[in-house]
Amino acid sequence: xxxxxxxxxxxxxxxxxxxxxxxxxxxxxxxxxxxxxxxxxxxxxxxxxxxxxxxxxxxxxxxxxxxxxxxxxxxxxxxxxxxxxxxxxxxxxxxxxxxxxxxxxxxxxxxxxxxxxxxxxxxxxxxxxxxxxxxxxxxxxxxxxxxxxxxxxxxxxxxxxxxxxxxxxxxxxxxxxxxxxxxxxxxxxxxxxxxxxxxxxxxxxxxxxxxxxxxxxxxxxxxxxxxxxxxxxxxxxxxxxxxxxxxxxxxxxxxxxxxxxxxxxxxxxxxxxxxxxxxxxxxxxxxxxxxxxxxxxxxxxxxxxxxxxxxxxxxxxxxxxxxxxxxxxxxxxxxxxxxxxxxxxxxxxxxxxxxxxxxxxxxxxxxxxxxxxxxxxxxxxxxxxxxxxxxxxxxxxxxxxxxxxxxxxxxxxxxxxxxxxxxxxxxxxxxxxxxxxxxxxxxxxxxxxxxxxxxxxxxxxxxxxxxxxxxxxxxxxxxxxxxxxxxxxxxxxxxxxxxxxxxxxxxxxxxxxxxxxxxxxxxxxxxxxxxxxxxxxxxxxxxxxxxxxxxxxxxxxxxxxxxxxxxxxxxxxxxxxxxxxxxxxxxxxxxxxxxxxxxxxxxxxxxxxxxxxxxxxxxxxxxxxxxxxxxxxxxxxxxxxxxxxxxxxxxxxxxxxxxxxxxxxxxxxxxxxxxxxxxxxxxxxxxxxxxxxxxxxxxxxxxxxxxxxxxxxxxxxxxxxxxxxxxxxxxxxxxxxxxxxxxxxxxxxxxxxxxxxxxxxxxxxxxxxxxxxxxxxxxxxxxxxxxxxxxxxxxxxxxxxxxxxxxxxxxxxxxxxxxxxxxxxxxxxxxxxxxxxxxxxxxxxxxxxxxxxxxxxxxxxxxxxxxxxxxxxxxxxxxxxxxxxxxxxxxxxxxxxxxxxxxxxxxxxxxxxxxxxxxxxxxxxxxxxxxxxxxxxxxxxxxxxxxxxxxxxxxxxxxxxxxxxxxxxxxxxxxxxxxxxx
Numbered sequence: 001x002x003x004x005x006x007x008x009x010x011x012x013x014x015x016x017x018x019x020x021x022x023x024x025x026x027x028x029x030x031x032x033x034x035x036x037x038x039x040x041x042x043x044x045x046x047x048x049x050x051x052x053x054x055x056x057x058x059x060x061x062x063x064x065x066x067x068x069x070x071x072x073x074x075x076x077x078x079x080x081x082x083x084x085x086x087x088x089x090x091x092x093x094x095x096x097x098x099x100x101x102x103x104x105x106x107x108x109x110x111x112x113x114x115x116x117x118x119x120x121x122x123x124x125x126x127x128x129x130x131x132x133x134x135x136x137x138x139x140x141x142x143x144x145x146x147x148x149x150x151x152x153x154x155x156x157x158x159x160x161x162x163x164x165x166x167x168x169x170x171x172x173x174x175x176x177x178x179x180x181x182x183x184x185x186x187x188x189x190x191x192x193x194x195x196x197x198x199x200x201x202x203x204x205x206x207x208x209x210x211x212x213x214x215x216x217x218x219x220x221x222x223x224x225x226x227x228x229x230x231x232x233x234x235x236x237x238x239x240x241x242x243x244x245x246x247x248x249x250x251x252x253x254x255x256x257x258x259x260x261x262x263x264x265x266x267x268x269x270x271x272x273x274x275x276x277x278x279x280x281x282x283x284x285x286x287x288x289x290x291x292x293x294x295x296x297x298x299x300x301x302x303x304x305x306x307x308x309x310x311x312x313x314x315x316x317x318x319x320x321x322x323x324x325x326x327x328x329x330x331x332x333x334x335x336x337x338x339x340x341x342x343x344x345x346x347x348x349x350x351x352x353x354x355x356x357x358x359x360x361x362x363x364x365x366x367x368x369x370x371x372x373x374x375x376x377x378x379x380x381x382x383x384x385x386x387x388x389x390x391x392x393x394x395x396x397x398x399x400x401x402x403x404x405x406x407x408x409x410x411x412x413x414x415x416x417x418x419x420x421x422x423x424x425x426x427x428x429x430x431x432x433x434x435x436x437x438x439x440x441x442x443x444x445x446x447x448x449x450x451x452x453x454x455x456x457x458x459x460x461x462x463x464x465x466x467x468x469x470x471x472x473x474x475x476x477x478x479x480x481x482x483x484x485x486x487x488x489x490x491x492x493x494x495x496x497x498x499x500x501x502x503x504x505x506x507x508x509x510x511x512x513x514x515x516x517x518x519x520x521x522x523x524x525x526x527x528x529x530x531x532x533x534x535x536x537x538x539x540x541x542x543x544x545x546x547x548x549x550x551x552x553x554x555x556x557x558x559x560x561x562x563x564x565x566x567x568x569x570x571x572x573x574x575x576x577x578x579x580x581x582x583x584x585x586x587x588x589x590x591x592x593x594x595x596x597x598x599x600x601x602x603x604x605x606x607x608x609x610x611x612x613x614x615x616x617x618x619x620x621x622x623x624x625x626x627x628x629x630x631x632x633x634x635x636x637x638x639x640x641x642x643x644x645x646x647x648x649x650x651x652x653x654x655x656x657x658x659x660x661x662x663x664x665x666x667x668x669x670x671x672x673x674x675x676x677x678x679x680x681x682x683x684x685x686x687x688x689x690x691x692x693x694x695x696x697x698x699x700x701x702x703x704x705x706x707x708x709x710x711x712x713x714x715x716x717x718x719x720x721x722x723x724x725x726x727x728x729x730x731x732x733x734x735x736x737x738x739x740x741x742x743x744x745x746x747x748x749x750x751x752x753x754x755x756x757x758x759x760x761x762x763x764x765x766x767x768x769x770x771x772x773x774x775x776x777x778x779x780x781x782x783x784x785x786x787x788x789x790x791x792x793x794x795x796x797x798x799x800x801x802x803x804x805x806x807x808x809x810x811x812x813x814x815x816x817x818x819x820x821x822x823x824x825x826x827x828x829x830x831x832x833x834x835x836x837x838x839x840x841x842x843x844x845x846x847x848x849x850x851x852x853x854x855x856x857x858x859x860x861x862x863x864x865x866x867x868x869x870x871x872x873x874x875x876x877x878x879x880x881x882x883x884x885x886x887x888x889x890x891x892x893x894x895x896x897x898x899x900x901x902x903x904x905x906x907x908x909x910x911x912x913x914x915x916x917x918x919x920x921x922x923x924x925x926x927x928x929x930x931x932x933x934x935x936x937x938x939x940x941x942x943x944x945x946x947x948x949x950x951x952x953x954x955x956x957x958x959x960x961x962x963x964x965x966x967x968x969x970x971x972x973x974x975x976x977x978x979x980x981x982x
Contacts, residue, residue, distance in 0.1 A: 001033065001036065001042070001045045001046060001058070001059045001060065001064070002016075002017075002033060002034070002035045002036055002056065002061075003036060003060050003061035003063055003064060003175065004036050004037065004038060004039065004059050004063075004174075004176060005040075005177060005229050005489065005869075006202070006833070007033055007178070007734075010460065011081060012060060012061065012084070012201065012222045012223075012242065012244050013060050013061075013201075014223065014882065015222060015223050015242070015243075015244040015245045016058065016060045016083055016244050016245065016249075017250045018035055018245040018583070018663045018683050019247070019248030019249040019623070020033070020058065020249075022245065022249050023248075023249050023252040023253060023256070024921075025251060026253075027252070027256050029252065029256055031252075032049075032054075034048060034049070035146065036064075036687075037817070038371070038375070039063060039285070039368055039369065040368065040382045041198045042059075042063070042064050042067035042068075043067040043070065043071070043386075046059065046064075046067055046068065046071045046520045046883075047071065050071065050075055050078065051681065054078070054148050054259070054526055055079075055255065055256075056078065056079045056080070056081070056251075056255035056256075056581055057071070057078065057079075057080050057081075057251065058081045058082070058083070058248055058251060058252065059080065059081075059083070060081060060082075060083045060084075060343060061082075061085075061129075062084045062127045062128065062129045063125070063127070064082060064085075064086050065085040065088065066087070066366060068080055068082045068085070068092060069089055069092070070644050072088070072089040072091045072092045072262075073091075073761045074088055075088070075091070076089075076091050076505060077091075078091065079091060079093070079255045079260045079262060080092035080093070080262075081093045081094075081095055081251035081252075081255075082094060082095065082097065083236075083244055083247070084129040084247070085129075085728060087262065087263050087264055087265050089262065089263070089749075090262045090263045090361075091262040091885050092260055092263075092265075093251055093260065093261065093263075093264055093265065093266060094252075094264075094266070094385075095247040095248065095251060095265075095266050095268075096265050096266065096267045096268070097129075097242045097243075097247075097267070097268045097274060097275050098238060098267060098268065098274075098275055099132050099136065099221075099275055100132045100133065100135060100136030100139075100270060100309040100310065101136065101270045101275055101299075101309055101313035102240045102241065102270065102276050102277050102308070103132070103133045103134075103135075103136030103137045103140065103197075103240050103309070104136040104137070104140040104302065104307075104309040105140060105277055105295050105298050105299065106137055106140060106197060106219045106238065106240050106297065107136065107137040107138060107139060107140020107141040107142075107143070107144070107154075107197075107619075108140040108141070108143055108144045108291075108294065108295065108298060109140075109143035109219070109237065109238065109277075109287070109291065109295060110137070110140075110141065110195040110197065110219060110237070111140070111141040111145065111150065111152040111763075112144060112148075112151075112287075112294075112910070113195060113217070113237060113283075113286070113287065114152055114194055114195050114214075115194055115196045115817055116193070116234075116645070116751060117150075117151065117152050117153060117192075118152070118153045118154075118155060118191070118192040118194065119141060119152060119153070119154055119193055119194070119195045119196070119197070119448070120139050120154065120155035120156045120188040120191075120193035120195070120196050120197070120879060121133075121134050121138070121154065121155075121157050121168040121169070121172060121196070121197040121198070121199065122134075122156045122157075122158045122169065122172065122184050122196075122198060122199070122501060123169060123170070123172070123199065123200055123340065124171065124172055124173075124175040124186075124198045124199065124200035124201055124203055125171060125173060125174070125175065125339070125342065125850060126165050126169070126171050126175060126342045127170075128165075128166075130153065130171075130199050130200075131166050131167070131169075132166060132198055132311050133197070133199040133221060133240065134156070134167075134169060134197075134972055135157070135159050135167065135309070135310045135311045135313060136309045136311055137154070137157070137197050138154050138157050138158070138159055138310070138787075139159070139308070139309055139310030139311075139724055139727050140309075142310075143298070143307070146519040147294075149470050149828050149932050150617045153192075153563070153658055155170075155188055155192075155587045156169050156170040156188065156193055156565065157169035157170070157308065158567075159310060159313055161313050161314035164352060164355060166222075166312075166313035166314075167313065167745070168360050168564065168565075170184060170199075170202055171340075171342040172184060172203050173340030173341065173342055173343070173369065174200075174203065174340070174371070175200055175201040175202060175203060176201075176202055176203065176603050176969060177203055177206070177497065177807075178203065178205050178206030178209070178831050179205025179206060179827075179889045179890060180200075180203055180206065181198060181200065181202075181203040181204055181205060181207040181208075181209075181210070182206035182207065182209055182210045183199065183206075183515060183644070184198070184207065185198070185206070185210035185211060185330060186210050187206035187430075187514065188216070189210065189211075189214050189216060190545075191545075192820050193216070193217070194216045195217045195219065195237065196211060196215065196216065196217070196218050196219070197218075197219045197221070197240075198218070198221070199221050199331055199924075201221075201222070204218070204220065204221065204228060208220075208225070208229060208232040208235050209232060209234070209586065211232070211235040211499055212232050212234070212235050213837055216234055216235070217235055217236075217283075218232075218235045218237065219236070219237050219238055219239060219240065220236050220238070220239030220240070220278070221239065221240050221242075222239075222241070222242050222244065223239065223241070223242075224239050224241060224278040224279075224450050224675040225239045225278075226239065226279075226281050228279065231777050233281070233282075234282060236278075236281070237280065237283050237384045237697045238277050238279070238280055238283075239276045239277070239278040240275070240277065240278075241275060241276045241277065241278055242268065242274075242275055243268060243273070243274050243275065246268070246274065247266055247268055247274065249447065250266065251266070255823065268305075269360040270299055270302055271302055271303045271535050277295070281315050281768050290647065290857055291408075297959070301312050321359050326766045330361075330363040330364070330389040330591070330592045331363065331364045331365075331386075331387070331388045331389055332354065332357065332363055332364070332365050332366075332388060332389060332391070332392065332588050332591065332592070333365070333367070333368065333382075333383035333386075333388045333390075333391050333392070334350060334351060334354050334366070334367045334391070334392040334393075334394065334584075335367070335368050335370060335376065335379045335380055335383070335392070335393045335394065335398065335714075336350075336351075336367060336368070336369045336370055336394050336395075337370060337394050337395035337397055337398065337511065337627045338367055338371065338372060338373065338375075338397075338510075338511060338512060340538070341367055341369055341489040342511070342664045343511070343537050343538045345419060345537040345540075345558045345559065345560050346394060346395065346418070346537065346578065346580055346807075347394050347395075347499070347537075347539060347556070348559075349558060349559050349578070349580040349581045349584075350392065350394045350417055350580050350581065350584045350778075351367055352581040352582065353583070353584030353585040353588070354367070354392065354584060355580035355589065356581065356585045357584075357585050357588040357589060357592070358361075360585075361588070361589060363588065363592055364492055365588075365714065366383075366388075368383070370398075371820075372821075373397060373685070373715065373717075374524075374717045374718065374820060376393070376397070376398050376402075376687055376717075377401040377402035377404065377717055379399055379403065380393065380398075380405045381405060381816070384405060384409055384412060384960055388412075389412075389413075389591065389592075390412065390413045390414070390415075390587075390588065390591035390592075390596070391405070391412065391413075391414050392414075392415050392416070392417070392584055392587060392588065393414065393415075393416045393417070394417045394418075394960055395416075395417060395419075395465075396418045396419050396463045396464065396465045397461070397463065398416060398419070399416065399421075400714070401717075402414055402416045402428065403418070403421065403425055403428065405426065406425050406427050406428045409427075410426065410427055411427075411481075412427065413427055413428075413429070413591045413596045413598060414428045414429070414598070415428070415429045415430075415431055415584070415587035415588075415591075416428055416429075416431065416433070417431045417580055417583070417584070418432060418433070418465040419465075419781055419941075420432050420433070420601045424490040424598075424599040424600065424601075425598065426598050426599045427578055427598040427599075428598050428599070429587055429590075429596065429597065429598055429599075429600060429601065429602065430600075430601035430602065430603075431580070431583040431584065431587060431602050431604075431920055432601055432602065432603050432604070433579075433580070433603070433604040433610055433611050434584075434603060434604060434606070434610070434611055435465070435468050435469050435472070435557075435576060435578055435580045435611055436469070436471065436472035436645040436646065436647035437605060437606050437611055437635075437638045437645055438576040438577060438606070438611050438612055438613050439468070439469045439470075439471075439472035439473045439474040439476065439533075439576050439645070440473070440475055440476040440479070440614065440634070440636075440643075440645040440646070441476060441613055441631055441634050441635060441638070442473055442476060442533060442555050442574065442576050442893075443455075443472065443473035443474060443475060443477040443478075443479075443490075443533075443564075443917060443945025444476040444477070444479055444480045444489075444631065444634060445476075445555075445573065445613075445623075445627070446473070446476075446477065446523060446531045446555060446626045446629070447476070447477040447480035447481065447482075447484075447486065447488040447857070448480060448532065448623075448624075448630075449531060449553065449573060449619075449623065449627070450488055450526050450530055450531050450620075451530055452529065452530040453486075453488050453489065453528075454488070454489045454490075454491060454493035454527070454528040454529045454530065454837075455477060455488060455489070455490055455491070455529055455530070455531045455532070455533070456490065456492045456504040456524040456527075456531070456533070456957045457469075457473050457474070457490065457493050457505070457506075457532070457534070457535065457880070458470075458492045458493075458494040458505065458507060458508065458520050458524075458527035458532075458534055458535070458536065459493075459505060459506070459507045459508070459535045460507065460508050460510060460511040460535065460536035460539055461507060461509060461510065461511065461694060462501045462505070462507050462693070462694050462697055463509075463693070464501075464502075466507075466536075467501060467502055467503070467505075468533050468647050469533070469535040469557060469576065470503075470505060470533075470535060471493070471495050471502060471503065471645075471646050471647050471649060472647050472723035473490070473493070473533050474494070474495055474644040474953040475644075475645055475646030475647075476494050476634075476644070476645075477490050478805060479643075482930055489528075491506075491524050491527055491529050492505050492524065493505035493506070495646065495649055496500070496651045497649045499701060500698070500700050500701030500704060501701070502648075502649040502699055503649070506520060507536075507740070507932045508520060508536050508539045509694050510536075510539065511536055511537040511538060512537075512538055512539065512541070512542045512716055512889070513662070514538060514539060514542030514830050515535060515540055515542055516539055516542065517534060517540055517541060517542025517543040517544075517545075517546070518542035518543065518545055518546045519542075520534075520539075520543065521534070521542070521543035521546040521547060522546050522550075523858075525546065525547075525550050526550060530552045530553060530554075531552065531553045531554070531555065532547060532552065532553075532554050532555070533554070533555045533557070533782070534554070534557070534570060535557050537558075539590070540554075540556070540557065541565065544561070544565060544568045544571060545568070547568070547571045548568045548570070548571050550838065552571065553571055553572075553573050553619075554572055554573065555572070555573050555574055555575060555941070556572055556574075556575030556576070556614070556777040557575065557576050557578075558575075558576070558577070558578050558580070558805075559575065559577065559578075560575045560577065560614040560615075561575045561614075561958035562575070562614065562615075562617040562618075568619065569618060569669075569843055570618055571616065572614075572617070572618075572619075573616065573619050573623075574613050574614045574615070574616055574617075575613075575614040576613065576614075577610070577611060577612040577613065577614055578604065578610075578611055579604060579609065579610050579611065582604075582609075582610070583602055583604060583610065586602070587602075595681050596955065597881035602798075606635055606637070606638055606639040607639045612818065613631070613635070613741065616628075644843075647890065647892070650671070650706060667708065667709065672732050672921070673707075673708070673709035673710055673711075673729070673921065674710060675710050677732070678709075678711055678712040678732075679709055679710070679712070679732055679733070679921075679925075680708040680711075680712055680714060680725070680729055680732055680733040680734070681696060681699075681700065681711050681712065681714070681723055681733075681734050681735075682714055682715070682716060682722050682726060682733060682734070682735045682736065682737075683696055683714075683715050683722075683736045684715075684716070684718070684719045684722045684737055684738065684741060685712070685715050685716070685717065685820075686735070687819065692713075692715050693713060693715060694941070694943070695941035695942045695944065696713035696715075696942065698937055698940065698941035698942070699712055699713075699932060699938070699942050700709075700712075701942055702928075702932050702937050702938075703876055703925065703928050703929070703932060706928040706931065706932070707924055707925065707928050709921070709924075711734075711937070717763060718792060719737070719738070719740070719741045719792055719795065720744075722735055722737055723735075723737070723741055723744050723745040723748060723751075726745050726749070726751050726912070727745065727748055727749035727914070727915075728917045729814040729914055730749065730914045730916040730917075731913040731914065731916045731917060731918070732917070733913075733917070734908075734911065734912070734913055734914070734917070734925070735751065735911075735912045735913075735914070736909060736911055736942075737909065737910055737912060738795070738797075738909050738910070738966070739796050739906060739907040739908070739909070739910060739961050739964045740794045740795070740796035740800055740964055741769065741796075741910075741965075742910035742912050742961055743961050743964045743968060745746075745912060746912075746958065746961075749914075749915055750915035751912045751913065751914060751915055752912060752913050752917075752958070753910045753911070753912050753957070753958055753960070753961070754910075754912060754913055754916065754922060754925075754926050754955065754956075755911040755926055755929060755930070755953045755954065755955055756907065756908050756909070756910060756911075756953070756954055756956035756960060757908040757909040757911070757950045757952075757953060758908065758911075758950065758951055758953060759951040762842075762843065762903065762908075763907065763908045763954065763956070763960075764905040764906055764908055765797065765840055765841060765842050765905075765906055765908060766796075766797065766801075766840075766841040766852075766902045766903050766904065766905055766906055767796075767797035767798070767801040767802050767805075767838055767839070767840065767841060767900050767903070767906065768838065768839060768840070768841035768856065768881055768882070768899050768900075768901075768902050768903075769783075769802065769837075769838055769899065769900040769902075770825075770826060770829050770835060770836060770837045770838070770839065770882075770883075770898070770899060771829060771897070771898060771900050772829060772830075772832070772896060772897060772898075773861070773896055773897060773898040775835070775836075775898075776799070777835065777900060778900075778902070779901070779951065780805065780806065780811055780900070780901060781807045781809060781810075783806065783811050783813055783814070783836055784811050784812060784813070785812070785814045785836075785949070786813055786814050786835035786836055787813075787814050787815045787817065787833075787834040787835045787836075788813045788815070788816050788817065788834060788835070788836055788837065788838070788944075789816075789817045789818075789824075789825040789828035789829065789833070789834040789836070789837040789838075790802075790816060790817070790818060790819065790825060790837070790838055791801065791818075791819055791820070791821050791822045791824070791825045791838075792818055792821075793816075793818060794818070795822075795823075796837065796838040796906055796964070797840050797841070797903070797906055798822060798825060798838050798840065799838065800967060800968075801903040801904070801906060801967065802903065804840040804967060804970055805903055813836075814835075817833070818891065819837070820956065822839040822840055822876045823835055823882060823883070823885040823886040823888075824886075824890070825837040825838065825839050826839055826882050826883050826886035826897060827883070827886050827889060827890060827893075829897050829907070830886065830890050830893050830896050830897050836900065839881070840882050841881045841882070841899070841902055841903075842880035842881055842883065842885055842949060843880065844856075844858060844859070844874075844877050844878060844880060844881075845877065845878035845880060846858065846877045846878070847876075848877065852905060856881075856899045856902055857898065857899055858877065858878065859874035859875065859877050860874065861874075861894040861895050861898070862895050863875060863892040864879055864887070864893060864895075865891075866884065866887040866888060869944075870888070871884075871892075871942060872884035874894075875913065880893070880949050881899070882948070883897060904963070906960070906963075907923035907960055907961055907964060908962065910956070910961070911929065911953065926955065929953055930952075930953050930954075930955075932951040933950060933952050934950075934952060938950070941967070
């Protein structure tokens, strides 16, 4: 059973499968694999093999340890072997690899061959089997420096026995995304690295592509990548080999011949040939003989013990060969936000609190990473299904999913970071932080230290826990100006109590993209800012890189960035601290000891030490004493309640603007459209949820101004969930749903259409079939048996219309993968994860106008460029199909992915009203929506290229969607197929 990297990852999953196939050939046994698409698949896939009576099971990877242990204990008669984790039960065998040994050699080789004097490494996820490579690599470079009087630098990892996990470094947070691999490599290359060592499975293939473009070198891991990745063979200096295939073959052989011994470990080393370095191939003549001789001497020294690889860190047993502390009466799970477990921000700090609970309380802890917002509910429920004794969720965006799970499971205690409920939920404790207090101080400090007279801030997504930082930062600058008679400017945020979300500002729209962080920072610096305050989690890491490049200054958030990001320590003036780890530890402790109190909130403040300001570190001597004293006094005044931070805006909860411009009067309290009873606006998750929420809030603010009504934007987890929500709230909901979703909702509970979207004068779109440009797939019939990526099984253009076309052509596709959105489906083809995908097609904007039946690609694919506004342009042609949003991640997607064919025309999206929505309000909202759709605000939000690409709205009738009803009838779909899938 694979980890999430997949069977064809050209790394450890594929190597393990090679060993299984050899066992089939040599021993005459039957072998099979199941691929894990996400971590919640582990237990399910193992149990599938158990239920089918398999005689032995091999699991691949550290992350499968818990699921393997549970299955082994439940099935003591079945032998298990697990790659990269030690034996945990009498029925399993650990297959371990001393990868630090050849990694040490790789570090020495990289140092010797570097022309810039800088090499680099990064990992997928910060787990011991990954860190072992990085520690060995760094120590190999250090050994080279010691022996040769050199000063070669290592970017991406710094060993530190005092730090959780053995040190600090760079991690993508996954083992799948080639785009992350390219991005990380590009950033390292920009910092001077010329030889990169990616320890991240398929992610490293993206780094190889970047190295190929830039003329740099790569050292591969696990397999001989010169052989397994021939498209980039010229970049590989060598590879660190883990002969997983040999170990897996040996395990299966022992299972088959009855010599298997559970409760033992098979460790591959340099000495027994289970690990090593691959040949140098084309670089053989370039590697000096003295370097080759040194590598041979190093191998001998490692084998005889005279040379230490640095692993395990601190001379203790390697973390990969340790078992977690035995639980003493409790299992506690943590669900991350999409930033990932190693975001060096609030997810990671929360996990440190969980690890402290494990160490001090003897409980078992585990995390599940959310790759997208639709994972929240699923991950929480996974912990519930496994009988965990309590669940911690991290971040404001998990608020709805946490509440739903808590109400469905009243006996389970929950705690959530950065969220509170009104009215309270009896079994949830909110862990909130008065970050406005230290942010106010940070703003005052930034104003006092700015040399240009301009400071700046931006957020990840426009949600209250982010805006809270920005409001107070601006207020602190204003306070400095008032006290000092100064005129320091703030870019990126302007508080406005009448505006939706308490003001207007700059937001990345996500908490993941370091590229966005760099871009936004560069723009601010070009406008004169010299101190930046990013409130965007890992996005801020990109801003830090830009800040270091330009010689400016930064203030961190959540954690002490000086300690957390040592590679750019010189830029950090201070950081705004949220001691999340303390709050999480206390929550788990109270759950474990039976003192947990739900229905209440913890609020971290200056007074109780829950928030604070980090030391000035390298700026200690640069901050004037007078300013330091003022900062101390500000903290005292805020703690005493004598100084306002500006939050909450207006001193009360946000309410609709009254009497501003031409805004209509707000409804009376409690009426539909009032702040107490807002109109729900639901969007299906067709693009990134962060983009939807941000754009939806812009729309809500404009509609509020035009109508006086208050709107609440939400993104349910799926098309079906959106329909369910509309039917469940029949009096107060508007849905932005595709044609298929509208017909379902109309059939189910009488939802009524009000408007249809218009794109460049057209009220229709189509489905497109996508394949790799060099694919031998030429027509629909070639798709038989091929792996297919769809946005969702309820997507009109992404699945339903294509299903009919395949059915009519007599084509039965192979495995169907739900990618989670249209851009994600496109990227599945781009990355080679599937053979074809289906997604939406909107005609290109051009003169003369494109007509249905014309070539869907009337442009040179290599000429398409995605501009800063998100428009994809091929000269004067605007390209509008689903490849455009995917181009933000993969700029060359048009060159690599082509349109195979199109479907018939499909009616555009419907803007619909729940069945009992008041008639008196409908026309008011329709008129305001039509006006909004023609505005520049719409172009910058829901009408923009990253969202719907609308150019207008027009009233429509229910009969417009009759062709979709015919489609559903042709497919034989029933409501159960959508709402109660088997």
